[in-house]
Amino acid sequence: MDTIASLFSFITTPVSWVIVQFHSMYGAIFGPDTGWAWGLSIVSLVVLIRICLIPLFVKQIKSTRNMQALQPKMKAIQERYKSDKQRQSEEMMKLYKETGTNPLSSCLPILAQSPFFFALYRVLSSIANGQTIGVINEDLLASARQAHIFGAPLAAKFTDSAEKVASLGASLTDVRIVTAIMIVMMSASQFFTQRQLMMKNVDLSVKTPYMQQQKMLMYIFPLIFAGMGINFPVGVLVYWLTTNVWTMGQQMYVINQNPTPGSKAQDAYLQRLLKSVTHSGEVKGRRRKNIVKVIVAKGSDRNENERRFFVGLSKAGFAAQADGTVIKSDTIVAEAEGGAAARRQQPKRQTKAQRQSSGAQQPVAKDSEEGSEPAADEATPAPSLEKKPQGSATTEAKGEAQGDKPQRGSRANSGGSRQGKSGQGQRKGQQRPKHPSSKK
Incomplete structure (x- = not known):
């Protein structure tokens, strides 16, 4: 463990230095050995780290939205190349490259925050074991061991024995009550953060397996942090609870001011x-x-x-x-x-039988209109149903050729004779039409 701590000394030293600087500021207000001075130093460390991680948080939002938008295409690629895993991976990478999406961007804030979390854990563990680390000397170590938050030392854990807690100047009951409350608050804040993301800031028009995975993580992550929380010192619980509250507030701001399209x-x-x-x-x-x-x-x-x-x-x-x-x-x-009035005034849709009946009545109506134009036609007697000789048709044709235009009434009469013949044919039964060249 000492070897791992020495490897990460490049981060534990800056973290301990930042804590000491904040402690000197808050110690002048609340006293150097109080839990407020050391607790607020840890909270200020979290705020400083999260401010530095805001650009990564913006990339995380963009990556998460791009991943949600690409889920239908990714699903199509998986179904198309389900028997060829290599081609499937190639098509996935091609899709990421074309859209400029990095799947790891959604994990960047957590990955970037992990070294600071590990460094703080090492600093508090060293304080609990009475060891100096980074810029924390003997005097600062003694002051940190005396600091309590609601009766629980900063370096105490839920799983510590009564003897170890007593060496830190506290009772096991106080430590377990404080740590249990902080673990519940830490898990609840994690659950609420994930829930508001799934319920309010997800594109509901896209139903993908990604949404189901996020719903599962909404319930799994709080349980994971609750299991890990019993092994965290009180100072680390303060750190993790503060970063969860920060994430929740930051996400609420993003949801209200820059929501996901379609949510x-x-x-x-x-x-x-x-x-x-x-x-x-x-x-x-x-x-x-x-x-x-x-x-x-x-x-x-x-x-x-x-x-x-x-x-x-x-x-x-x-x-x-x-x-x-x-x-x-x-x-x-x-x-x-x-436009709404025009849409309301559109004619009703007719059935096929209605369209056929209106189409059959249209020529008759046209002939009746043509026959009703001249007033003299009203007194014209009904046309005869007798067959005209062929010569009369020839005479009319010659008259038209010489410039004598027939009256419209004659057209109406001829139309009436046609209707009469058709009516006579319908009464006698359907007959075969005669050829025009026939003399009979």
């Missing part, structure tokens, strides 16, 4: 933005304008939440622009209402 958090955010735009008549803030700009650029690829947001803007008389701003126009509401 419930995005719907709530866009509704708040719509209310603000409707009240003030403009998009306030550069970040909000960037969000509206991105949604406008999506075009037809907008999700349901974004389409609902644009419909709300149209009803309020606003139109989003490409630069993220909005303009107010009364014509937008009029066009929306006119």
